[in-house]
Amino acid sequence: MTTFKAGRDRSRGDAHAHLAAAHAGKGQKPLRRITAYSLRHGWQASFAIGATIIAAVLQLTIPRLLGHAVDQAQNVLTTADARAQEALVWTALTLLSVSVARGLFTLIQNYFGESVGHHVGYELRLAFYDKVQKLSYSYHDKMHSGDLITVGLLDLDGLRMFFSTGFVRTILLTILIGVGAWFLFTTDVLLAFLALSFVPFVAWRSSVAQLTLRATWLMLQEKLSVLTRVMEENLGGIRVVRAFSGGKYELNKFDAASKEALALSHQRVQVRVRNTSMMTLSFFTAMGLVLWFGGSKVIAGEMSIGTLASFLTFMTILQMPVRQLGLMVNSYARASTCGERFFGFLDAPIEIEDKPGAAPLTVTDGTLRFEDVSFTYPGANRPTLDGVSFEGYAGQTIGIVGAPGSGKSTLAHLIPRFYDVTGGRITIDGQDVRDVTLESLRRSVAVVQQDTFLFTTTIQNNIAYGDPWAKERKIERAAESAQLHNYIMGLPADYETVVGERGVSLSGGQRQRLSIARSLVLKPAVMVFDDSTAAIDAGTEHRIRSAMRRYAKDRVTLIIAHRLSSLMHADMILFLEDGQIVERGTHAELLAQGGRYKALYDLQTRPTDDIDVEIDADIERAAQ
Amino acid sequence: MSTPMHATAPMANDEERETATYPGQRPPHASVGSHRIEEEVFGNAYDPQTVRRIWAYVRPYRRKIYLSVAAVLIFTATQLAIPLIIGRAIDTGMVAGGDMQALVGAVIAFAIAVLLNFGASYVQETQVGEVAENVLFDMRRAMFAQLQRVSLSFMDKTEVGRLMSRLQGDVNSMQEFLETSVISVGDIVLLVGIVVVLLSLDPGLGLLTMVTMPILFVVRIFWLPRAKRAFWAAHETNSLTAGAMAEGINGVRTVQNLDRQQVNFDLYDDKAYHNLENQLTGSKYAQVMVPIVDTLTGISMATVVIVGGNMVLNGTLQVGVIVTFLFYIQRFFDPIRSLTMQYSIMQRAMTSGRRITEVLDLPVTIADKPNAVTLTSDMDGSVEFRNVVFGYDPKRPVLKNVSFKVNPGETVALVGPTGSGKTSAMALVHRFYEVQEGAVIVGGHDVRDVTQDSLGAEVAMVLQEPFLFTGTIFENIRYNKAGATLDDVVTASKAVGAHEFVERLPEGYNTVLEQRGSNLSLGQRQLLSFARALVADAKILVLDEATANIDSYTERQIQKALEILLRGRTGMVIAHRLATIRGADRIIVLQNGEKIEEGNHDQLMELGGLYSRLYNMNYASFDDIPDDLVAQANAKASST
Structure with missing residues (x-):
């Protein structure tokens, strides 16, 4: 198993401070908020900023020193002065030390700039992850998981890098261009004007180019994701493709998606190249003008060769940073849009959380009670559950049946507060589920869901998901009860076999059995099977039920199922229709009543001719 | 977890819930994200067989490649020429009284060089960029087409994810290689050009100036493998952290259901923190080169100033040559830097190329015989x-x-x-x-x-599991029966009893099925797959x-x-x-x-x-x- 480094505990304490800081500044503009957040790393940020200023100034002195050197060399020639030779050595040494110092300060600037970014990234990731886990089902129902992943990866990156690519770069460019221009203008106004003439043009083009590139990049990503989907679905559904001889059809689909993406890629190349070559051209044109006018001045004796050389080298030094103006503008644009989404997510209200001063749930008798419970999904105009009341005692099994959409699963989701009731209340041993802590509630209520999410890890870790401290014997016993143990022992590394997306894949029935084992490890007071045996054959289901019987005396068990054989044995069966309980009683009582339950029972057992007449009528109606 | 878990376990406290014994301890049965082991991609930088196979895809565009190589050579030549022209302008035009005509000549030469530079860089970059994109799409298409033909037994045992990484990751690193390789031709020429020009301007000063070049080479040779490992580690932990995050999002319902938030947060923190450490190490390696290059540049400049200045004094060197030298030194280290980078890109591309050819070479075991008969609908259907x-x-x-x-x-x-x-x-x-x-x-x-x-x-x-594609219901039912009209589709849907629920959907038959129809129930998907078979109208x-x-x-x-x-x-x-x-x-x-x-x-x-x-x-x-x-x-x- 993984070993953990010392010092982790310290970071744990920090983690909560980071979360608090990420949530502070709520409502601020994203750029302001991320800047303030980045500046929390006070000394690293000041190192980066200080080093940037020094490095920029040093950078600017290099052309002057080179100019000096050229003039001194020229002087050596004309005056043949020994002191001039000495001055030359001094200039050379200064040049060397300035270069070394510039390198060191650039190192500091870049390293600490990036370091602030990495720290900010780490902290925002924690805040993001924490928030994902805290937001309730209703939020995740609305938000597409792919979009959320984009927020957590790309938007976070856009914010994280803002400090170095936006903030620090702004300081750098301001000094380079500002102080540089001041140097040049104080030397020679005309030449300074010419030397800097390319700056506005390049700044404009590079900003336009970067913004266009980003916009087309987003479009390209969209086209590429269509292409990815075409390929993925083709490979995943290869049997269907082959069965319908759809090879050519699929190639056409591929070509269509591919063509669109390729056209956009070409467009991007064009945008990039057109702008970079234009920028280079404008730069060299400016240089040519400096050479022409400067040269004329030198000839006229108004300027030294060294000064001209310093103008020219100054231009070469300025060329790259000016091109980066576009990156800087892009960084602002990106951080602002990314920040809007990212902080919007962090600030999203959490609908379901502990009440202030909520106490843990204390389970005594294990009585579950629904008191006139109603529930309406946000935005829906009809209630999904309407005035549902029933109670279950420890040791009892309650069966719930009803047509799809009758509210069965919703009922299950209300007990552990995946959603909150909109009317009435649900209590466990007299405590309203909304008054106790979520942690204690969810530990006492286990819902075995319809679809089992497998984590890519060992099958053992998957079973122990709710109780990762569980002893191995406990895990094994849960697997035995869920009738999964024999299968596991047949796997290459038995309980250590990795399952899930990147491991051994399990069949629908095996996944459901794993999900049952997961809940059994928890030994909950309330256990809900939400149609979670649909893919398990009746025989195995029967054995699971017998195996669970010995634990069942301590808990209320709710079984939601289509197959009546799964819940015929229940102490009470509730028949749901449009969110209301329309029939209730034991299997025998309900059969005797001769109502909807009986009709459903007949549907599943007797010959099907009568129902066919109904379906025929439906199809007939549709055909008209 | 060394002992077999079913061997021994005390039964007594089996029912009790365990917790951490010291703060910060992690549970024994927990992890977030998957343990992904990816092979490192540092193989041979040159593999003739792979290169030959890849060349087959570049060949159709060879004219464009030749053109862009020519453009790169012109581009490099102008880059070499510009400092020379400036130096000449100083020496012939400005030193000792000045010669206006020489200056005019130099400025004209400069203008020509600049225009050539502009044209060449435009041609080279558009050509190379487009060819690389085209080759990328061609290769991907060839692989995809091959996968449509290979035996199903191969597809049965191959994960979709693995194939996707061939179709995307590997193809992308080939593209990167193609884009940069023409540029590195330019880099080599530039490097050689600078060496030649400096030596011919003044052999002694040239040699002295270039002393720093091999130093940089040696430094980079030592630096590269270590830096690569650091970058790789940073890349790995970054994608592991991203994977853990994606898992947290996709599995959020299970996480909340089983109350795993706290444990997961701590485990995620471990991963993210480890990633932070690796990123910082990566940054250190990336930035350490900056002062080294700057120091070497400084040494070269100082050498030119002192030695060159003395030579001017002795009358063996002209001032303009010093300016030329100083200009070249500014550009000196760029080609060395990008050439050493190119080496890693080549390694990656060769590995990817091998993987791509593996897919292209998959045997097609089931193919039509040369004289295969067309089965017609008047056969008896037995x-x-x-x-x-x-x-x-x-x-x-x-x-x-x-x-x-x-x-x-x-x-x-x-x-x-x-x-x-x-x-x-x-x-x-x-x-x-x-x-x-x-x-x-x-x-x-x-x-x-x-x-x-x-x-x-x-x-x-x-098939047992109804498989639908992302797209409209109409497209799904019709599938590749191109001749089928909306009427045919509707008739088929009515026949199998799917029409009613399709009609109730917001856009009817034009409703787009998201993510393979996950917005429909299993029964509905089944009915649609029946309708698809009915439209296919097979015997x-x-x-x-x-x-x-x-x-x-x-x-x-x-x-x-x-x-x-x-x-x-x-x-x-x-x-x-x-x-x-x-x-x-x-x-x-x-x-x-x-x-x-x-x-x-x-x-x-x-x-x-x-x-x-x-x-x-x-x-x-x-x-x-x-x-x-x-x-x-x-x-x-x-x-x-």
């Missing part, structure tokens, strides 16, 4: 298995000498316990796999003698009945649809539900790859074999019967 032997592993046959015939228009149910070979038999009708012995005859032709396309047109298949229908339990009403609807689907066709149904089985004209019972019983329901019941015993157990479906009961029935059947 299916016959003649002494068929088949196994995915030749040594372990799944079907052992199976013979039976399905007459035109007849519906035959294949039944038998899991592993009896039903699904394989069905796949053979469509020639998904090749039989080892015997033959599968469709409409009087051996399936190996007809074209695959015509076979596909006459044999429709409905023969092969169907694998779904086993999952859906609500009773929908299930019955599906049964009805099945009847309509089989009307007027030859049907082979892998049947699970008793209703389907009883409705068939004939039942074939398979067990362990052998046909053990055949006949209609009444005949088989009279026979008193496996079928009658299973039937009498009164399960709604044969698949519901637990394995041990099947074994019992077997034993009894064989003893009588």
Whole structure:
């Protein structure tokens, strides 16, 4: 198993401070908020900023020193002065030390700039992850998981890098261009004007180019994701493709998606190249003008060769940073849009959380009670559950049946507060589920869901998901009860076999059995099977039920199922229709009543001719 | 976890919930994200065979490549020329009195160089960029097309994710390589050019200036492997952290359901923190080169100033040459830097190239014979298995000498316990796999003698798991039957009873199914896949009945649809539900790859074999019967 480094505990304490800081500044503009957040790393940020200023100034002195050197060399020639030779050595040494110092300060600037970014990234990731886990089902129902992943990866990156690519770069460019221009203008106004003439043009083009590139990049990503989907679905559904001889059809689909993406890629190349070559051209044109006018001045004796050389080298030094103006503008644009989404997510209200001063749930008798419970999904105009009341005692099994959409699963989701009731209340041993802590509630209520999410890890870790401290014997016993143990022992590394997306894949029935084992490890007071045996054959289901019987005396068990054989044995069966309980009683009582339950029972057992007449009528109606 | 977990465990405190014994301890059975082990991609930087294969894809664009290499050479030449022109302008135009004419000449030369530079860089970058994109898409298409032809047994055992990383990651690193390789041609020429120009301007000063070049080379050779490892580690932990985050999002319901938030947060923090450390190490390696390069630049400049200045004093050097030297020194280290980077790119590209050719070279085991016949719709629609032997592993046959015939228009149910070979038999009708012995005859032709396309047109298949594509319902039902109109689709949907729910959807038949139809119920997806088979209008229908339990009403609807689907066709149904089985004209019972019983329901019941015993157990479906009961029935059947 993984070993953990010392010092982790310290970071744990920090983690909560980071979360608090990420949530502070709520409502601020994203750029302001991320800047303030980045500046929390006070000394690293000041190192980066200080080093940037020094490095920029040093950078600017290099052309002057080179100019000096050229003039001194020229002087050596004309005056043949020994002191001039000495001055030359001094200039050379200064040049060397300035270069070394510039390198060191650039190192500091870049390293600490990036370091602030990495720290900010780490902290925002924690805040993001924490928030994902805290937001309730209703939020995740609305938000597409792919979009959320984009927020957590790309938007976070856009914010994280803002400090170095936006903030620090702004300081750098301001000094380079500002102080540089001041140097040049104080030397020679005309030449300074010419030397800097390319700056506005390049700044404009590079900003336009970067913004266009980003916009087309987003479009390209969209086209590429269509292409990815075409390929993925083709490979995943290869049997269907082959069965319908759809090879050519699929190639056409591929070509269509591919063509669109390729056209956009070409467009991007064009945008990039057109702008970079234009920028280079404008730069060299400016240089040519400096050479022409400067040269004329030198000839006229108004300027030294060294000064001209310093103008020219100054231009070469300025060329790259000016091109980066576009990156800087892009960084602002990106951080602002990314920040809007990212902080919007962090600030999203959490609908379901502990009440202030909520106490843990204390389970005594294990009585579950629904008191006139109603529930309406946000935005829906009809209630999904309407005035549902029933109670279950420890040791009892309650069966719930009803047509799809009758509210069965919703009922299950209300007990552990995946959603909150909109009317009435649900209590466990007299405590309203909304008054106790979520942690204690969810530990006492286990819902075995319809679809089992497998984590890519060992099958053992998957079973122990709710109780990762569980002893191995406990895990094994849960697997035995869920009738999964024999299968596991047949796997290459038995309980250590990795399952899930990147491991051994399990069949629908095996996944459901794993999900049952997961809940059994928890030994909950309330256990809900939400149609979670649909893919398990009746025989195995029967054995699971017998195996669970010995634990069942301590808990209320709710079984939601289509197959009546799964819940015929229940102490009470509730028949749901449009969110209301329309029939209730034991299997025998309900059969005797001769109502909807009986009709459903007949549907599943007797010959099907009568129902066919109904379906025929439906199809007939549709055909008209 | 070294000891086998089922060996020893104290029973006493089994029921108690364990917790951490010291703060910061992690639970023994927990992780977030997957442990992904990715092979490092540092292989050979040059592999002639791979290069040859890749060249085949570049070849169609070779003119553009030649053109851009030429452009790169011109571009490099102008880069070399510009400092020279400036130096000359100073020496001939400005030093000692000044010569206006020389200055004009220099400025004109400068203008020409600049225009050439502009044109060459435009040509080179557009050509290279577009060629690299084109090659990328061509390669991807070739791989995709190949995957449409390779045997299904290969597809069965290969993860979609692995193939996708070939189609995307590997192809992208090839593109990166193509884009940068032309530029590195320019870098090499520039490097050689600078060396030559400096030496020819002044051999002594040139050599002295260039002393720093080999130093940088040596430094980079030491730096590169370490830096690469650091960058790789940073990349790895970054994607691991991203993976853990994606898992947290996708599994959020389970996480909340089982109250794992706190544990997950701590584990995620571990991962993210480890990533932070690796990122910082990566930054250190990336930035440490900056002062080294700057120091070396400084040394070279100082050398030029001191030595060059003295030479000017001695009259052996002109001032303009010093300026030229200083200009070159500014550019000195760029080519060295990008060339050493190019080495890693090449390594990556070779590995990717090998992986791509692996896919391109996958054998196509099932192909049309040169004189393959086209199966037409006037064939009789019979299916016959003649002494068929088949196994995915030749040594372990799944079907052992199976013979039976399905007459035109007849519906035959294949039944038998899991592993009896039903699904394989069905796949053979469509020639998904090749039989080892015997033959599968469709409409009087051996399936190996007809074209695959015509076979596909006459044999429709409905798989157990309905698979839908992202796209409209109309597109899904029509699939590749290009001639089918909306009317045909609607008629088919009405026939199978799908029309009603489709009509109720917001956009009707134009409703886009997101993520393979996950917004529909299983029963609805099933009905759509029936409609798709009905539109395909094949003579023969092969169907694998779904086993999952859906609500009773929908299930019955599906049964009805099945009847309509089989009307007027030859049907082979892998049947699970008793209703389907009883409705068939004939039942074939398979067990362990052998046909053990055949006949209609009444005949088989009279026979008193496996079928009658299973039937009498009164399960709604044969698949519901637990394995041990099947074994019992077997034993009894064989003893009588």
